[in-house]
Amino acid sequence: MIRIIAIIFFATIAILALGFSLLNFQIVDINLYITQVQLPLAVALTIELIAGICIGFIATYVHTVKLKSENKILSRHLNKK
16 A cells, blocks of 8 residues: 555656656756856756755765764773773
């Protein structure tokens, strides 16, 4: 049952994303300081979204590794006593 709900949810999101892309297909100029790129607005927003997700995953990964390292140090310190 939960699979069906998940499939319906993601299908709805995909349809909304497709509609958003079709409504926002005008070309925009993106200034990259060195050069300028012309992309459809939906493509530019998708690239920014994916970049933001990647940055979030990297930040979370770094934080998790730091916490695991701290946990190991504290565990060793506790076992020595």
